[in-house]
Amino acid sequence: MEAVSFRCLFLLFLFTCWLSPEVVAEAQESSDVSSTSQEPVRLTDVPATMELIAGAEVTAIGFFQDLEIPAVPIFHSMVQKFQDVSFGISTDPEVLSHYNITGNTIVLFRVVDNEQLYLASEELQNIDDAKLSRFIEIHSLHLVTEYNPMSVIGLFNSMVQIHLLLIMNKASPQYEESVNRYREAAKLFQRKILFVLVDSSKKENAKVIAFFKLKESQLPALAIYQTVDEEWDMLPLEDVSVEHVQSFCDGFLAGKLLRENTESEGKAPKMEL
Structure with missing residues (x-):
């Protein structure tokens, strides 16, 4: 119990150090750098999906049963915002089954700690650009992650x-x-x-x-x-x-x-x- 309390206090200490409006704005602006238009990789089989995940430190994959939901174009827009994240999208039943996906889901795969972070169907119903950006920004841990007000949350949520x-x-x-x-x-x-x-x-x-x-x-x-x-x-x-x-x-x-x-x-x- 004491260890948990200390962890919470240390995390609160970090938030106190960093979470000023100016610092948060700077972190958000750094993630909004756009480049030439790109699209997520279309994943039509399990080997291609596994290869995409293994080839990047952080991979975001949209597993969608329905490409007409509002979350899909929002997911597409993330490709330009996060240049150090690989993006994929799949509607293939075999791929969804392999990853135990039963509904529209976005999953962030991290190689550094072998973790998978999920945004399930109910969460995607109210997703917007800001919420999805924040989810990716917070949880994108790499081999070397720069300390900032967003990444510190992901660091302390890691196993x-x-x-x-x-x-x-x-x-x-x-x-x-x-x-x-x-x-x-x-x-x-x-x-x-x-x-x-x-x-x-x-x-x-x-x-x-x-x-x-x-x-x-x-x-x-x-x-x-x-x-x-x-x-x-x-x-x-x-x-x-x-x-x-x-x-x-x-x-x-x-x-x-x-x-x-x-x-x-x-x-x-x-x-x-």
Whole structure:
């Protein structure tokens, strides 16, 4: 019971940090980027459906028995809004049966934690553009998910209870290379740890950084948090590498906390594993 309460309090803390109208508006605007007109992939058999799901980190599929319902054109419009999500649509009875679909349903498939999120027939009856956009935005977790007011909800709704944060300034010259290495490391911990990116240059992320007792001079840094209890750890880094990330995660999973040593010394210098 205490672990559940702490999880709720921590989630409330995150909402307090981020959910200002300006921040929410910024997150919504970032998902509204449109490009050339696209359509969901038409899925006419089970192998093609499985291939689409396996080929992307996040896949949204509309399983429809009736293509005349209002939810269908709304689903089509999502393709242009979410460039990092694969979209498919199927009316094939064999495909619907394979995924145990008995009515009009939209399902979001996530590779990172092997979860499936459903919008069933009764929910689709009152769906609109804003509601479907919010559903996809909240639940689109990737190998590396950027921290924002929307994604934090999906992170804490995941069955994966350990979250690793790379806290780093996006303007850093080392940013792109560091994130590429971070993403490679994420592949080693799929379904075990959710990898998250926190941009330290954003003012709204200051309280998150402070929660892990980190100072600006100690960044970039890794911070890891387990949602079922109060356990967390952090590690300032000179260099973000696959080896550093893997060693830090393995240590945490084994119950070794680096911060216990640095706290006893009264400081947390940058370290190399």
